[in-house]
Amino acid sequence: MIYGVGTDIxxxxxxxxxxxxxxxxxxxxxxxxxxxxxxxxxxxxxAERGAxxxxxxxxxxxxxxxxxxxxxxxxxxxxxxQLLNHQDGRPEFALNDELGDWMKTRNLCAFVSIxxxxxxxxxxxxxxxxx
Numbered sequence: 337m338i339y340g341v342g343t344d345i346x347x348x349x350x351x352x353x354x355x356x357x358x359x360x361x362x363x364x365x366x367x368x369x370x371x372x373x374x375x376x377x378x379x380x381x382x383a384e385r386g387a388x389x390x391x392x393x394x395x396x397x398x399x400x401x402x403x404x405x406x407x408x409x410x411x412x413x414x415x416x417x418q419l420l421n422h423q424d425g426r427p428e429f430a431l432n433d434e435l436g437d438w439m440k441t442r443n444l445c446a447f448v449s450i451x452x453x454x455x456x457x458x459x460x461x462x463x464x465x466x467x
Contacts, residue, residue: 337464337465337466337467338462338463338464338465339403339404339442339444339463339464339465340402340403340404340405340461340462340463341402341403341460341461341462341463342398342399342400342401342402342403342404342460342461342463343399343402343458343459343460343461344394344395344396344398344399344402344458344459345395345456345457345458346391346392346394346395346398346456346457346458347455347456348387348388348391348452348455348456348457349455351387351390351391351394352387355386355387355390363375363390365414366390366393366394366397366414367390367393367414367418368414368415368417368418368430369418370418370420370430371393371418371419371420374389374420375389375390388452388457391452391457392419392427392450392452392457392459393418393419395450395457395458395459396417396419396427396429396448396450396459396461397412397414397417397419398459399448399459399460399461400412400417400429400446400448400461400463402461403446403461403462403463404439404444404446404463410434411434411435411437411438412435413435415432416431416432416434416435417429417430417431417432417435417446418430419448419450427448427449427450428448429446429448439463442465443465443466443467444463444464444465445463445464445466446461446462446463446464447461447462447463447464448460448461449461
């Protein structure tokens with residue numbers, strides 16, 4: 337059964353502007369350790385790819401916070417969920433202990449889809465509750 341749905345749309349130029357203003361501070365606020373490693377790889381090749389990667393992670397975390405109904409407050413924080421790629425390529429959340437336990441006690445599981453265009457990225461999250 338569906339517990340919650342969340343979506344978020346982010347303009348990539350807003351992320352690029354935030355990076356110019358407060359680069360490492362903004363990155364460390366939004367991205368977890370594994371995401372930072374991937375961001376650095378992509379950004380090293382091309383700054384636009386780095387900004388796109390950061391924008392998708394920002395949107396996905398916002399969408400997750402809406403789908404679970406907490407907004408961006410405990411147990412949902414920027415570092416509570418990292419959006420990583422499964423070995424088959426699909427995006428999936430890796431949750432920290434607090435958020436993972438919170439979702440587990442409620443029998444919740446999150447599914448995420450991300451998409452990007454020239455100027456915007458979009459993330460869509462469905463949280464399912466099992467009986």
